[in-house]
Amino acid sequence: MSAFLSVDAISKTFTVGKQTLSALGRISIEIERTEFVAVLGPSGCGKSTLLQIIAGLIPPTSGRVMLDGKAVTAPPRDMVYLFQQYNKSLFPWRTVLDNVAFPLEIQGNSSGRSVRQRCLEYIAMVGLSGSEDQYPWQLSGGMQQRAAIARALAAEPSVLLMDEPFSAVDALTKLELQTLLLDIWAKHRLTVVLVTHDVDEAVFMADRVAMLSARPSTIASVTDIALPRPRDTIATRESASFLSLRHGLLDTLLKKDRPGPTPDEVRVTMDGAAHG
Numbered sequence: 001m002s003a004f005l006s007v008d009a010i011s012k013t014f015t016v017g018k019q020t021l022s023a024l025g026r027i028s029i030e031i032e033r034t035e036f037v038a039v040l041g042p043s044g045c046g047k048s049t050l051l052q053i054i055a056g057l058i059p060p061t062s063g064r065v066m067l068d069g070k071a072v073t074a075p076p077r078d079m080v081y082l083f084q085q086y087n088k089s090l091f092p093w094r095t096v097l098d099n100v101a102f103p104l105e106i107q108g109n110s111s112g113r114s115v116r117q118r119c120l121e122y123i124a125m126v127g128l129s130g131s132e133d134q135y136p137w138q139l140s141g142g143m144q145q146r147a148a149i150a151r152a153l154a155a156e157p158s159v160l161l162m163d164e165p166f167s168a169v170d171a172l173t174k175l176e177l178q179t180l181l182l183d184i185w186a187k188h189r190l191t192v193v194l195v196t197h198d199v200d201e202a203v204f205m206a207d208r209v210a211m212l213s214a215r216p217s218t219i220a221s222v223t224d225i226a227l228p229r230p231r232d233t234i235a236t237r238e239s240a241s242f243l244s245l246r247h248g249l250l251d252t253l254l255k256k257d258r259p260g261p262t263p264d265e266v267r268v269t270m271d272g273a274a275h276g
């Protein structure tokens with residue numbers, strides 16, 4: 001039996017004028033229901049392209065994506081996509097409540113609760129109660145991204161796709177949002193694909209990390225992240241297993257840019273003595 005979300009031999013070539021650019025080589029990965037998979041890779045390797053293909057937003061050149069046994073040829077109803085640029089994805093002329101309600105206006109609301117009740121529930125979940133009547137431009141960046149998360153969740157998807165969702169918020173807010181997202185993921189039993197350039201974030205959040213190679217990208221490695229859950233913002237990051245996983249992934253990502261240690265490499269201590 002195939003996995004819940006299956007990326008099967010996907011390739012993507014872009015044609016611009018007379019030039020063609022091969023972004024994705026041949027990418028396959030099977031993702032189980034409720035699994036949290038992070039995708040890491042060098043800038044420009046095709047991470048966003050891959051996520052957009054999984055979302056049914058752009059077609060692959062070859063290969064196919066299957067969700068729960070059905071081919072993805074258009075954005076599936078139970079899949080949502082969280083963009084990095086919350087300031088471009090929220091409607092400035094709508095309040096927080098009306099932004100969160102937007103997908104329900106398109107999809108309809110068959111949940112049995114009123115749209116307002118349903119939206120207020122998700123606004124509360126992301127810690128924005130009291131701000132529902134404010135406009136996005138009246139909120140901080142972190143609050144805007146919380147509103148975007150509430151809007152994504154209000155659609156009650158089974159799959160959440162995120163493209164560098166925390167890269168535009170400050171460092172502290174990023175840590176808070178990572179933990180918030182993990183809580184929501186566990187509570188709602190979501191299947192998540194997170195694209196990030198942040199090794200620390202990938203190891204902290206994911207069950208597995210898929211590393212893409214440079215263009216045309218293929219999957220260079222898939223690493224199991226067997227860290228216990230629930231994960232703690234500080235303690236998990238200080239654990240030996242976390243540091244070892246982070247080390248391995250960073251090493252792979254940076255390898256192309258720096259020479260590895262040679263056998264005759266020496267370590268020089270503060271007193272100037274050389275050690276083999």
Ligand SMILES: Nc1ncnc2c1ncn2[C@@H]1O[C@H](COP(=O)(O)OP(=O)(O)OP(=O)(O)O)[C@@H](O)[C@H]1O
Pocket residue numbers: 014015016021023041042043044045046047048049050197
């Ligand atoms: N619509 C498009 N038309 C032509 N080329 C494109 C298009 N979209 C992406 N590309 C090219 O495909 C390659 C991969 O782009 P993509 O945005 O997927 O990379 P990425 O891994 O997400 O990069 P980053 O880490 O910087 O966000 C790039 O060389 C980009 O220029």
Ligand SMILES: [Mg+2]
Pocket residue numbers: 047048049163
């Ligand atoms: Mg990208």
